Amino acid sequence: MITIAIDAMGGDHAPQVPIQAVNQAIDKYPQVQFKVYGDQTKITPLIRTDQRIEVIHCDGIIDNEDDPVRAVRTKKESSMVKAARAVKDGEADVLLSAGSTGALLTAGLLIVGRIPGIDRPGLMPVIPTISSEHPHLILMDAGANADTKPINIQQFAVMANVYARRVLNIERPRVGLINNGTEASKGSQLSKEAYTLLSELDSIHFVGNIEAKNLLSGEIDIAVTDGFTGNAILKTLEGTVKSLVSLLKSTFKSGNLSTKIGAFLIKNPLKNTLENLDDSKQGGAVLLGVKAPVIKAHGSADEEAYINAIRQSIHVIESQAVVQITNYFSD
Amino acid sequence: MITIAIDAMGGDHAPQVPIQAVNQAIDKYPQVQFKVYGDQTKITPLIRTDQRIEVIHCDGIIDNEDDPVRAVRTKKESSMVKAARAVKDGEADVLLSAGSTGALLTAGLLIVGRIPGIDRPGLMPVIPTISSEHPHLILMDAGANADTKPINIQQFAVMANVYARRVLNIERPRVGLINNGTEASKGSQLSKEAYTLLSELDSIHFVGNIEAKNLLSGEIDIAVTDGFTGNAILKTLEGTVKSLVSLLKSTFKSGNLSTKIGAFLIKNPLKNTLENLDDSKQGGAVLLGVKAPVIKAHGSADEEAYINAIRQSIHVIESQAVVQITNYFSD
Numbered sequence: 001m002i003t004i005a006i007d008a009m010g011g012d013h014a015p016q017v018p019i020q021a022v023n024q025a026i027d028k029y030p031q032v033q034f035k036v037y038g039d040q041t042k043i044t045p046l047i048r049t050d051q052r053i054e055v056i057h058c059d060g061i062i063d064n065e066d067d068p069v070r071a072v073r074t075k076k077e078s079s080m081v082k083a084a085r086a087v088k089d090g091e092a093d094v095l096l097s098a099g100s101t102g103a104l105l106t107a108g109l110l111i112v113g114r115i116p117g118i119d120r121p122g123l124m125p126v127i128p129t130i131s132s133e134h135p136h137l138i139l140m141d142a143g144a145n146a147d148t149k150p151i152n153i154q155q156f157a158v159m160a161n162v163y164a165r166r167v168l169n170i171e172r173p174r175v176g177l178i179n180n181g182t183e184a185s186k187g188s189q190l191s192k193e194a195y196t197l198l199s200e201l202d203s204i205h206f207v208g209n210i211e212a213k214n215l216l217s218g219e220i221d222i223a224v225t226d227g228f229t230g231n232a233i234l235k236t237l238e239g240t241v242k243s244l245v246s247l248l249k250s251t252f253k254s255g256n257l258s259t260k261i262g263a264f265l266i267k268n269p270l271k272n273t274l275e276n277l278d279d280s281k282q283g284g285a286v287l288l289g290v291k292a293p294v295i296k297a298h299g300s301a302d303e304e305a306y307i308n309a310i311r312q313s314i315h316v317i318e319s320q321a322v323v324q325i326t327n328y329f330s331d
Numbered sequence: 332m333i334t335i336a337i338d339a340m341g342g343d344h345a346p347q348v349p350i351q352a353v354n355q356a357i358d359k360y361p362q363v364q365f366k367v368y369g370d371q372t373k374i375t376p377l378i379r380t381d382q383r384i385e386v387i388h389c390d391g392i393i394d395n396e397d398d399p400v401r402a403v404r405t406k407k408e409s410s411m412v413k414a415a416r417a418v419k420d421g422e423a424d425v426l427l428s429a430g431s432t433g434a435l436l437t438a439g440l441l442i443v444g445r446i447p448g449i450d451r452p453g454l455m456p457v458i459p460t461i462s463s464e465h466p467h468l469i470l471m472d473a474g475a476n477a478d479t480k481p482i483n484i485q486q487f488a489v490m491a492n493v494y495a496r497r498v499l500n501i502e503r504p505r506v507g508l509i510n511n512g513t514e515a516s517k518g519s520q521l522s523k524e525a526y527t528l529l530s531e532l533d534s535i536h537f538v539g540n541i542e543a544k545n546l547l548s549g550e551i552d553i554a555v556t557d558g559f560t561g562n563a564i565l566k567t568l569e570g571t572v573k574s575l576v577s578l579l580k581s582t583f584k585s586g587n588l589s590t591k592i593g594a595f596l597i598k599n600p601l602k603n604t605l606e607n608l609d610d611s612k613q614g615g616a617v618l619l620g621v622k623a624p625v626i627k628a629h630g631s632a633d634e635e636a637y638i639n640a641i642r643q644s645i646h647v648i649e650s651q652a653v654v655q656i657t658n659y660f661s662d
Contacts, residue, residue, distance in 0.1 A: 102512070129574075130574045130577060146517075146518055146519040146520075146522075147519045147520055178563060180474050180477060180558075180563070181433070186477075187477055187559075188477040188559045191559070211566050212562075212563045212564075212566035212567040212570060213566035213567070213569045213573070214570060215567065216570055216571065216574040217570075217574070227511075228511060228518075228519045228522070228560060229559060229560050229563050231511040232509060232511070232543045232556075232560050232563055232564050232567075233543075233563050233564070235542050235543035235544035236543040236544070236546065236563075236564045236568055236571070237567055239543060239545060239546060239547055239548075240567070240568055240572060240575075241571060241575065242544070243460075243461045243547040243548070244571075244572065244575055244608070247461050247604055247607075247608070248601070251597075251601060251603075251604040252597065252600075255597070255600050258596045259597055259600050261593070262594070262595070262596025262597035262598075263593070263596075263597055264593070265589045265590060265592055265593025265594075265596070266582075266583065266586070266590055266593035266594055266597065267593075269582050269583075269586050269590050270579070270582060272582075273578055273579065276578075277575075277578070
């Protein structure tokens, strides 16, 4: 039985959405039980009664306004901290939250704890590409670290490689280093040294540098970079898609009659296409490098996105990716 | 009279496009004369005969395969190097090229030369936003430097501020520092120190940190960052727009009859909207911090884009932005 610890108070639609997702998932996934952390008075009226669902009462919420380190250290009765503690103590296998990213990363580091041999865990979203043959791009680190050393990037590659193979079933993931040019000699001091370390690694299929303009084409499976750049890339991507969609909407809205008819006719296929770009279909971003998987669902995750994150949590545990990573670094 | 030195051999459509652009611009801009550098046998049959157009024969081209520093040092008779030399020698006021970005940056640094007091010139594209009120975003540095110090970022802000005020006529440009969060305490060692230096600068209107997801909203006019991150952001932006457009096309193409009719009806307004996102409308990216403006047109620039870059070259000279920058740093 897999035990998922859910921070039911995190995210824009808490606790309704996490609870609805649990209510759905309990039938869908018979191999799972849930520990649901949050305000019992709010949760109990909403949640199904099932012997595989346990509600653990918590006081207080960590939100985006809180300083992550201080909040994790002081709000010991909050839903996020208590859920992290359960994972740490072996009472749950995986932590899932749609709460503050900073606080969740901190809880992962300070409570769940680093895997020995890994200097810095990294945050790893799975981004949809426009390639039907290679629909997934793993990005790591997407922002767990503001300052990164070459060895960290090498370790990101190892961890992402295990995830791609075991969870996404990509046989021989192509790993690229994000750089400002494709030649081996290109880049910052950091990226040049990371290039050398990645080249020396027999356990991965390193294909060299990749420019950020080619990330969505499907030509690589894993893009590694420092957390500052990765964060900027992920956010640029999100912002550009959002801006473009809002631009399309206003074009259709302000158009003449034939534009409006046209917009009506393409509405559904367009919606389907844009949904393919929605990375919440892939679940959440995984903090890899800590002793148990910590999964960050989008703050705005709806029920479907949350269920995707639950499914992903199950896959990560069943794949034993974290065990594999731990073994690799214990050698 | 403004003299523009044009590297007629740079870019995907050279020498046709640069020459067609010159042929058009000569009537449009009576205050301008052109020095056109390139293969005379190819240029002369295409170019108009006009006393304000001078063709200077060159041997050899620097292309994207060349190592920038070596090429600029050894290909002394190439169109790019000779055009840069003319600017250096005061025979032309501005250098315009659609050739290799790396080589052009190198030619700017090694031949045109840094303005005294500026440690690192930066590459500055003007990116269209989705805001009709604030349609321009200046990004600096978009990749002239692989490694950047806090003082460089402060200088980028000063230079971009002069450009925004004098060339784009923005009265009090809002300057943001790209960071992985908006709080002042956020970020890498580099971005924290840059934040402090930007805060200390009275000559700019520093509005604090900005996340890359909000760059296109129009909430700031100038985004400063290190060249590695800026490069990744610019390329992510380009790649995402391109991917989305190709995704839209294939959605419409593979759709049923009503989708196809819809696509036909929205084709023109959609095209107009997407053209608004085309940054070649703004001209090229400017290398600021060298003694004369060096402007990089898109490698794929068509005639219209090239004329936009010529118009921009004129604006930059007429605005005396480089004189202003030089004065600032000479104090």
